[in-house]
Amino acid sequence: MKKIIVLLLLALTIKxxxxxxxxxxxxxxxxxxxxxxxxxYFGFYLGFNSYDFKINYKTVGxxxxxxxxxxxxxxxxxxxxxxxxVSLRFEPGLYYTLRVFNYPDSYFAxxxxxxxxxxxxxxxxxxxxxxxxxxxxxxxxIRPYILGGxxxxxxxxxxxxxxxxxxxxxxxxxxxxxxxELGLGIDIFSEYFIFSPSIRGVFGINDELIRDNDPxxxxxxxxxxxxxxxxxxxxxxx
Numbered sequence: 001m002k003k004i005i006v007l008l009l010l011a012l013t014i015k016x017x018x019x020x021x022x023x024x025x026x027x028x029x030x031x032x033x034x035x036x037x038x039x040x041y042f043g044f045y046l047g048f049n050s051y052d053f054k055i056n057y058k059t060v061g062x063x064x065x066x067x068x069x070x071x072x073x074x075x076x077x078x079x080x081x082x083x084x085x086v087s088l089r090f091e092p093g094l095y096y097t098l099r100v101f102n103y104p105d106s107y108f109a110x111x112x113x114x115x116x117x118x119x120x121x122x123x124x125x126x127x128x129x130x131x132x133x134x135x136x137x138x139x140x141x142i143r144p145y146i147l148g149g150x151x152x153x154x155x156x157x158x159x160x161x162x163x164x165x166x167x168x169x170x171x172x173x174x175x176x177x178x179x180x181e182l183g184l185g186i187d188i189f190s191e192y193f194i195f196s197p198s199i200r201g202v203f204g205i206n207d208e209l210i211r212d213n214d215p216x217x218x219x220x221x222x223x224x225x226x227x228x229x230x231x232x233x234x235x236x237x238x
Contacts, residue, residue, distance in 0.1 A: 030141065030189075039081050043194075047073040047234035051097040051123065054204070056224040062104035071097035077236055079133070087133045089147065095125040097230075101171070107218040119171045119219065124156040129181055141189040148182045151202070153228075165212040166219040172210035177228060179204050185236075196236040204228030 049071040055064060075093020082088055101119040105112060131149035155175050164170040185198025204227035211220045 041079050041238055043077040043079070043196075043236055043238035045073065045075055045077060045091070045093065045234040045236040047232060049073050049095055049097055049233070050231045051099055052229040053099065053208075054227045054229050056226075058222050058224045061222070062106050064104070064107075065102040067100040067102065069098040069100070071095060073127075073232060073234060075127070077238070079238070085135050085137075087135070089129075089131045089133050089149075091127075091129050091131065093127050095123070095127050095153075095232075097123045097125070099123070101219075103218065107222065109218075112218075115169070116218075119166065119169075121171055121173065122157045126154045126156065128152045128154075131181065135187070138187075138189075143187040143189075144184070145187065146182075146184045147198075147200070149180070151179045151181055153177045153179065160210060165214075166217060167212070167214075171219070173208045173226075174206075174210060177204050177208050178206055179228065183232070194236075194238040196238070198232075198234050198236065200232045200234070202228065202230040202232060 050068050051071065052068050053066055055066075057063070073093055073095050075091055078090045080088045099121045101121065103112070103117045103119070105117070108116065129149060129151035131147045133145050133147040135143055135145040137143070153176070155173060155177070158175040159170055159172040160175045162170050162172060165172065179202050181200055181202050183198055183200025185196050188195045188197075207225040207227060209220060209223055209226040211217070211223075215221060
């Protein structure tokens with residue numbers, strides 16, 4: 001599925017240039033010259049994510065190993081022009097991801113089983129970022145930009161209302177988190193649309209972990225704080 005999506009995105013981008021001289025020629029045809037003069041415009045994005053956790057520990061020892069998996073993003077974009085080179089963007093989206101915790105044997109009083117050492121943290125996130133986009137001068141049909149801002153994330157798979165904890169194989173996190181985000185990208189103007197690939201780092205602000213009922217739990221007892229770290233790669237179409 002991921003390969004199909006990447007090929008589809010590439011095909012759409014190439015198609016947009018089949019009737020132009022190309023963005024890197026000395027005298028390109030200027031596409032959509034007046035598009036970004038609009039006060040407000042909309043779009044959508046598809047992309048990939050890689051989520052991690054930054055864990056601070058109460059005592060020094062072996063670290064919990066976290067296996068990251070590539071997830072999928074889909075969402076909408078609303079862009080409000082504030083002035084020629086600055087715009088305010090709202091990019092609500094749905095983000096799927098999976099993180100797998102592998103606990104060291106030293107965390108347990110007795111030799112743990114494989115099932116005790118492994119915890120899967122599935123996340124279905126509704127992500128609400130509010131970002132400022134700072135664009136450079138447009139050169140031909142390309143326009144680089146940087147962006148940054150804050151976001152809130154609702155995890156629909158947090159298990160926060162469950163009374164069961166890790167003794168019942170239930171890993172719990174808080175449903176809402178707040179983050180700050182920094183990224184960069186490039187607007188590529190084709191004949192019919194703007195294609196904008198971008199990469200962005202997401203840094204959680206608040207501790208997300210819900211502790212087990214036992215304060216000495218091997219799964220949560222040694223964790224001082226646990227905050228999201230993520231990388232998003234999005235392909236936006238306007």
